[in-house]
Amino acid sequence: MQSVPEKDVWDSLSGDLFRRAYSFGLSAVQLTHVATAIAVERQDSDIEKSVINGAHSPAIWFLVGFAFELFLKSVIVAKGGERADIKSIGHDLVLALQQAELSGLELSESTRFSITVANRAHNNSGENRFFFRYGDATSADVETAEAMIASLEDLLDQTVRLIGLPDTKFDTFLVPFQS
Numbered sequence: 001m002q003s004v005p006e007k008d009v010w011d012s013l014s015g016d017l018f019r020r021a022y023s024f025g026l027s028a029v030q031l032t033h034v035a036t037a038i039a040v041e042r043q044d045s046d047i048e049k050s051v052i053n054g055a056h057s058p059a060i061w062f063l064v065g066f067a068f069e070l071f072l073k074s075v076i077v078a079k080g081g082e083r084a085d086i087k088s089i090g091h092d093l094v095l096a097l098q099q100a101e102l103s104g105l106e107l108s109e110s111t112r113f114s115i116t117v118a119n120r121a122h123n124n125s126g127e128n129r130f131f132f133r134y135g136d137a138t139s140a141d142v143e144t145a146e147a148m149i150a151s152l153e154d155l156l157d158q159t160v161r162l163i164g165l166p167d168t169k170f171d172t173f174l175v176p177f178q179s
Helices: 013-042 046-054 056-078 083-089 094-102 110-120 145-163
Strands: none
Touching: 013 046, 013 056, 013 145, 046 056, 046 145, 056 083, 056 094, 056 110, 056 145, 083 094, 094 110, 110 145
């Protein structure tokens, strides 16, 4: 029996999930910088709160949640998981994290905590799932934007290392606020 050569990671389901995750992560990082610049320009009294629980926060946390989810799922698939495995995880970031760690992913405690916090808004049954959709509270239980960006960068670094992709970073630029 002839063995079938393995697909290149980039052309696999894992590579596709990785590219999507990178796009969500890059967008989250960039939008966070823009939201910060706007809050600074407006001279908001609490810049961090403006970024985390302001007008841009629903989009930021939506992007962060999907970046986390798809990076974790790209690891699971790259290490032998099947499409059915990742579909059964749904949007549960904690379950995805557990499965990715069983596949060999090693993350800092800070990143693990960030993923758990993001799950509160991302997971369909998370306790903050409606805040970013309907804004019916004064603030959501989330981490700082800086901590989330650091966690996205850590997860990106560990994912490329584990699945064998070239070193990749979130290349961002700051868009000046225009009034």
